[in-house]
Amino acid sequence: MRVPLLVELFTGLPEDALAGIDDLPADRHGMTGRRPKDTPGKARRRAVLHVYRQQILARYNESTVARLTRAECALTRQAAVFTLGLVGTMESNDALGASLNDLDDEVAKLAAAAMWRVWSRGDNPTQGDDLYKAVRLRDTAQAAEALAQVAACHPGFAEAYNQRAIVLFRMGRYECAIRDCEAALELNPHHFGALAGMGQCYLRMQQPEDALKALQAALRIHPRLDGVAATIRAVENALKDEDR
Secondary structure, eight states, rough: OOOHHHHHHHTOOOOOOHHHHGGGGGSSOOOOOSOOOOOOOHHHHHHHHHHHHHHHHHHHHHHHHGGGOOOHHHHHHHHHHHHHHHHOOGGGOOOOHHTTTTTSHHHHHHHHHHHHHHHHOOHHHHHHHHHHHTTOOOOOHHHHHHHHHHHHOTTTHHHHHHHHHHHHHHHHHHHHHHHHHHHHHHOOOOOOOHHHHHHHHHHHOOHHHHHHHHHHHHHHTTTTTTTTTHHHHHHHHHHHHHHH
16 A cells, blocks of 8 residues: 555654654644744754645645544554644644544644644634734733733634633632633633643642542543643542541
């Protein structure tokens, strides 16, 4: 069987390209509010990924790449989810969400990273640009206000609510953060990050039962989500100790 061109292009990338995907300013895994300092290595990786993206766009449409996330070959599935992180829209959210449960660990890992990038881009360049400007603000109050404006301008943009929830959490405004997590989930039911964040808010509010429900829901969506299984066990053990 002939190897898909997508796989040939994917395997032709330099070894550090998969790690370097997070160098892209607007498409980072999550949002920290700060742009990492550029280095020659990052600039080179960005250039490589830009060329790769152009090659893909010239040969594939999004729906074709999304179908390849269900291919029999694990390498093809890896290439597909990685590529959707570069060229995909919210139309691929379901396909990437399904890939979180892939038997291949690398597929699941690449799918999670791809989802963050798709979510952060939004439905059009303006959404992603506005979000990126807001999360780069170092002052948390200013960032919260800027993200509120992004959400007001783009009410269907789930990541604006999730990123504001992160800022509100840092400010200790847990109830407000939970409301934003709920808004993000209403728009994007695959948002394991919003569920995990909600769980952390409930823990800070000393509501372990609610925290457990949110964290378990996050793990159902993303079974390999870092640290969540351990947190669930800790909460369950604490609740058992209370019942004794």
